[in-house]
Structure formats: C-alpha cells, structure tokens
Amino acid sequence: MITKSANKGIAKLPTGIPGFDLITLGGLPKGRTTLVAGTAGSAKTVMAVQFLAEGIKNEDQSGVFVTFEESPDDIRNNMVSLGWDIRQWESEGRWAFVDASLHPEHDEIVSGSFDFGALQARVEYAIAKVGASRVAMDSLGAVFTQYQDRSIVRRELFRLASALKKTGVTAFLTSERTNENGKIARYGVEEFVADNVIILRNMLEAEKRRRTIEILKFRGTMHQKGEYPFTIIPRQGVVVIPLSAMELKQKSSSLRITSGQAEMDRMCGGGFFRDSIVLVSGATGTGKTLMATQFMNAGAANGERCLIFGFEESREQLFRNAGGWGVDFAQMEEKGLLQVVCDYPEIMGLEDHLLRIKHHLDEFNPHRVVVDSLSALERVSTMKGFREFIVGLTSFIKHKEVAGLFTSTTPNLMGGTSITEAHISTITDSIILLRYVELLGEMRRGLTVLKMRGSAHEKTIREFTIDGSGMHIGKPFQDVSGILSGYPSCGPTAELDRVNSLQQEKPNG
Amino acid sequence: MQQFRLKLYVTGQTPRSRGAIRNLKRLIEELIPENCELDIIDVQAHPQSAEDDKVLATPTLIKELPLPPRRIIGDLSDTNKVCEGLEIAIGDVRLQGERL
Numbered sequence: 001m002i003t004k005s006a007n008k009g010i011a012k013l014p015t016g017i018p019g020f021d022l023i024t025l026g027g028l029p030k031g032r033t034t035l036v037a038g039t040a041g042s043a044k045t046v047m048a049v050q051f052l053a054e055g056i057k058n059e060d061q062s063g064v065f066v067t068f069e070e071s072p073d074d075i076r077n078n079m080v081s082l083g084w085d086i087r088q089w090e091s092e093g094r095w096a097f098v099d100a101s102l103h104p105e106h107d108e109i110v111s112g113s114f115d116f117g118a119l120q121a122r123v124e125y126a127i128a129k130v131g132a133s134r135v136a137m138d139s140l141g142a143v144f145t146q147y148q149d150r151s152i153v154r155r156e157l158f159r160l161a162s163a164l165k166k167t168g169v170t171a172f173l174t175s176e177r178t179n180e181n182g183k184i185a186r187y188g189v190e191e192f193v194a195d196n197v198i199i200l201r202n203m204l205e206a207e208k209r210r211r212t213i214e215i216l217k218f219r220g221t222m223h224q225k226g227e228y229p230f231t232i233i234p235r236q237g238v239v240v241i242p243l244s245a246m247e248l249k250q251k252s253s254s255l256r257i258t259s260g261q262a263e264m265d266r267m268c269g270g271g272f273f274r275d276s277i278v279l280v281s282g283a284t285g286t287g288k289t290l291m292a293t294q295f296m297n298a299g300a301a302n303g304e305r306c307l308i309f310g311f312e313e314s315r316e317q318l319f320r321n322a323g324g325w326g327v328d329f330a331q332m333e334e335k336g337l338l339q340v341v342c343d344y345p346e347i348m349g350l351e352d353h354l355l356r357i358k359h360h361l362d363e364f365n366p367h368r369v370v371v372d373s374l375s376a377l378e379r380v381s382t383m384k385g386f387r388e389f390i391v392g393l394t395s396f397i398k399h400k401e402v403a404g405l406f407t408s409t410t411p412n413l414m415g416g417t418s419i420t421e422a423h424i425s426t427i428t429d430s431i432i433l434l435r436y437v438e439l440l441g442e443m444r445r446g447l448t449v450l451k452m453r454g455s456a457h458e459k460t461i462r463e464f465t466i467d468g469s470g471m472h473i474g475k476p477f478q479d480v481s482g483i484l485s486g487y488p489s490c491g492p493t494a495e496l497d498r499v500n501s502l503q504q505e506k507p508n509g
Numbered sequence: 510m511q512q513f514r515l516k517l518y519v520t521g522q523t524p525r526s527r528g529a530i531r532n533l534k535r536l537i538e539e540l541i542p543e544n545c546e547l548d549i550i551d552v553q554a555h556p557q558s559a560e561d562d563k564v565l566a567t568p569t570l571i572k573e574l575p576l577p578p579r580r581i582i583g584d585l586s587d588t589n590k591v592c593e594g595l596e597i598a599i600g601d602v603r604l605q606g607e608r609l
Contacts, residue, residue, distance in 0.1 A: 110582045
C-alpha cells in the first residue's frame with residue numbers, strides 16, 4: 001500500500017513574518033535549520049527575534065533565543081520599539097534565552113581540546129523547559145571570535161546543528177557576511193547548515209539604502225527566486241514586499257464609473273471601468289490635478305469614498321485648488337467621503353510609502369484612489385526600486401478592486417513622455433495624455449485617450465479649456481498634426497478657421 | 510596557605526571529560542592537596558548550573574577562589590597553562606598532563 005506521507009516532501013512552518021511566507025511558498029522548512037546571512041545592519045537580529053515573536057503571538061509556539069553577540073538585556077530593550085515584549089513572554093514561559101554572548105569578566109584561557117557540550121545541554125534544556133518549536137541563534141560568526149581554534153568551533157557548531165535537527169525544532173541561524181556580493185557567510189558557516197540559505201542585503205544604490213531578501217536555496221522544496229525588497233516598521237518588524245510573488249487573481253469588472261466629465265466618459269466609450277487604473281500624463285499645469293479632483297468629486301457625488309495621496313502639493317493647496325474649480329473638499333471630508341494624505345516623497349523610502357499607502361487603503365477602504373503624482377516618488381528611488389513600487393502599488397489597488405487614477409508629470413512642456421510612463425504604461429488599463437499645443441502663437445491644451453483596455457475609445461485629440469468651473473472638453477483639433485511629438489503644425493484649414501474666427505469676433509469687440 | 514574553590518564542568522562520560530577530571534585531580538593532589546574544594550558538574554545532569562554560570566564549552570574549569578575568578582577551557586592537558594590559570598607556582602614539580 002502506498003502511504004501518503006511518503007510522497008509529502010518537506011513540510012513548511014509558516015513564520016508569520018508578513019510577506020515572508022509568500023516568497024518562501026509557505027514558510028521555513030519545518031524541523032530543519034535555515035541559515036540567514038547578511039552584512040552588518042542587514043536586520044538579521046530583528047528577523048531572528050521576529051521569527052520567535054510571530055510564533056508566540058500567532059501560533060502559540062514557544063521559542064528559544066540563543067544569543068552569541070548581544071546580551072539578552074540589550075535584545076529585550078532593543079525590541080520594545082518593535083512591539084515585542086520579550087520580558088512578558090519570558091515570564092509566561094513562552095520565551096527562553098540562552099546567553100552565549102561573550103563575557104570578558106570570565107577571563108578565559110584555553111588549554112587543550114574542548115567541545116560545546118555545555119551549550120548543547122543548555123539549548124536542549126531551554127527547548128524542553130518552554131516546549132519550544134522554534135529556535136533562533138544569533139549570530140554564529142560571533143562564536144568564532146570567542147575562540148581561536150576555528151576548526152574546533154566549526155566542528156562543534158555542526159554538532160550543535162545536528163543535535164537541533166534531532167529535537168525536531170525549526171531553527172533560524174544567522175551569520176555575517178563581509179560584503180554584499182562575496183561568499184555566503186564568514187568562516188564557511190554555510191557548509192554545516194547547507195540545507196537552506198537566505199541572504200539579507202542592505203545595498204547603497206544611488207545614495208539610497210535598499211533592503212532586500214533572497215532565498216538562495218531550500219533543499220528539496222520550492223521557493224520564489226530573486227530579491228524581494230523589505231522594510232522594518234515600528235511595532236511590526238520586518239515586512240517583506242512580495243512583488244512578483246503577488247497573485248494576479250483580481251477580478252475584472254465591466255462596470256463603468258464616471259470620470260467626472262461627461263465628455264471624457266464619452267471619449268472612453270462610457271466611462272472608466274470600476275476596477276481599472278488610469279494614468280493621466282501631462283506637463284506641469286496641464287490639468288492633471290484637476291482631472292483627479294473631478295474624478296473624486298464625481299465619486300463623492302455618488303456617495304463613494306475617495307482617497308488621495310498628494311506627493312506634490314500640501315493639503316491646503318489641494319483644498320484651495322479644488323475650491324478654485326468649484327469642488328468643496330472640506331465638505332466631502334466632513335461627510336467621510338474623502339481622505340487626503342499628503343507627504344513629502346523624501347520622508348521615507350518607497351517601500352515604506354508603499355506600505356503606508358496599503359495601510360490607508362485597508363483603513364479607509366475607498367472606492368476611488370488617486371496618487372498625485374507618481375513622478376514625484378520617482379525621485380526618491382532607484383529605477384529598479386521604482387518599478388517594483390509601481391508593480392506593488394498597482395497590485396494592492398487592483399486587489400482591493402477600486403478605481404485608481406495616477407498622475408504623471410512629463411519633464412518637457414511640449415510632447416514627450418516620462419520614465420514613469422515607461423514603467424507603468426503596460427500596467428495601467430487606460431492612459432490619458434494632457435498636452436500643451438502651441439498653435440499660431442497661442443498656448444492651447446489638448447487631450448487624448450491613448451489606451452483604454454477592454455473597450456473602444458475615441459482616437460481624436462480634443463481641445464480643452466480650464467476655467468472656474470473646471471475642465472471643458474471641446475472639439476477635436478482639425479488639421480493639426482504633431483501634437484504628441486511636441487511639434488504641432490497646422491494645415492491650411494486651421495489657419496483659415498483662425499482668421500475667420502478673428503473676423504467674426506471683431507464686431508463684438 | 511590560600512584556599513581554592515574550583516568547579517569543573519564536563520559533558521557526560523566522554524574521554525575528554527574523563528581526561529580532564531584525571532588531569533585536574535592529579536594536579537590538585539600534587540600541588541594543593543590540603544586546601545582545595547572541587548565540584549565536578551555534568552552539564553547533561555545539571556544544565557541549569559551551566560546556564561547560571563554561562564558555560565559554553567566543556568570541559569570548563571572555573572576558579573572561584575582565590576579571587577579574581579578565572580576560567581580554563583579544554584582537557585587541561587597543558588599543566589603549565591593550567592597552573593598559570595590557577596596562579597599556582599609549579600616550582601620543581603614536574604607534571605605531565607594526559608593529552609587527548
């Protein structure tokens with residue numbers, strides 16, 4: 001008879017570290033040891049503590065923390081800001097420290113060969129005492145600095161790792177690396193816990209720190225490949241952002257919603273789709289924020305909640321602008337239909353922005369969300385980081401099945417596209433271009449719907465004007481070409497039209 | 510004469526444990542037979558003691574008295590080193606520890 005268990009493979013232990021279980025496809029290999037290697041300041045200790053903390057908080061699994069480096073007191077104190085009350089867990093018998101940190105007052109000298117029998121006995125004793133199923137050891141490299149004979153230390157750590165395996169606990173061992181791209185870990189530590197290796201990186205790229213996590217190998221079991229960004233949040237700890245590991249399973253709706261512009265709705269073939277993302281691109285002053293304002297105003301008029309993230313203008317400016325177009329943000333806010341979140345892009349990294357946006361989305365649960373503008377965020381990140389951010393943001397928004405409107409500022413007044421668009425255009429469902437059009441000595445404005453996924457749309461470039469009551473979309477530009485490239489030229493009809501209109505206006509003026 | 514208080518941590522009945530115990534007992538007998546209090550602790554039987562004393566390696570010899578406290582790690586085969594750690598003058602006594 002064939003038993004099921006023979007075919008089961010290696011079970012995983014869900015760690016509870018946000019995002020981590022997604023990229024590991026279910027957690028750490030259960031009952032095995034995993035080496036987590038990283039340079040100084042790559043959050044090894046935080047993650048090791050969190051591995052135990054999440055087990056205690058969520059799964060009622062006790063943990064043993066073996067520290068070779070920091071004293072237990074330092075760890076207890078340092079982790080308070082992350083919301084982990086280790087002292088409390090110790091008093092409840094759910095957390096035990098094994099203090100193997102260096103005590104200079106012991107004044108040790110070495111005479112002859114030795115083993116780590118005492119350490120092993122202490123770890124096994126602690127595991128039995130709290131009934132631990134998780135063990136963290138931080139960090140192995142520190143043991144090598146305590147003893148001169150590295151071959152003994154290596155042999156003894158190997159023996160300890162084997163002993164841990166026998167107890168059935170899932171172990172999380174950390175070790176340091178000397179640089180981000182060198183060998184896996186110092187002192188060849190990976191050789192004795194070679195089953196599973198995870199690498200934490202803290203890279204400096206274009207003057208910005210970027211933390212990533214990579215699963216190098218999980219022996220005998222699957223995982224996501226490549227680097228994933230992560231960040232450390234107060235009262236939460238490490239949060240991995242599982243960008244490409246996120247599932248594209250959002251539903252797609254054929255329900256249409258209004259853009260706040262009857263004419264725009266017509267151009268889009270009946271309005272935006274309810275769970276689509278629209279990118280509005282244009283140079284400064286072309287009316288992007290206005291489109292966003294009208295989009296939210298229309299939502300609020302239908303009793304829908306709207307959330308705007310402003311990265312260019314302050315709250316006051318947004319309110320004043322809206323007022324200038326006849327939209328009362330203050331009233332919308334009072335009714336609970338509007339939430340305005342304004343931040344300077346520079347206050348934090350993109351990963352943190354992304355998590356904040358997600359937090360607000362979860363809290364406010366809006367029907368419509370606006371980001372004004374994406375290009376402002378571009379300047380606080382590297383290209384790669386920005387692309388990941390866009391993917392993550394789009395995925396969050398689509399997951400919530402809300403309508404999103406992002407604005408993007410083009411660097412040139414006339415024509416042109418921005419880097420933002422290059423990254424986002426394939427992800428968004430619709431693209432609307434707002435452009436200045438210089439025609440016969442006048443600066444006019446034109447717009448066109450470039451793309452409308454899943455629907456027919458008007459292909460013309462329409463002229464529009466902005467006044468105290470908002471945006472007014474007029475007729476298509478006739479006989480003008482080269483608007484989008486930034487070098488418009490007009491045919492004879494346009495010139496004739498203009499002369500005619502001048503003559504018609506004369507009697508009135 | 511100074512009073513010694515020593516603790517020797519060992520792991521079970523391994524050859525290394527037995528060797529360390531033999532080496533230490535011989536040294537005590539030869540040099541400080543009258544005034545030494547020795548406590549031999551098996552970490553497998555008494556892990557909490559090892560925890561309290563923060564012992565990692567075995568064998569570990571802890572000299573609690575005379576002050577200052579000191580630790581000697583290993584099988585105690587190097588008598589000169591052990592005597593140095595215990596601050597005992599060897600004088601003319603020639604002792605050879607058993608290497609493992």
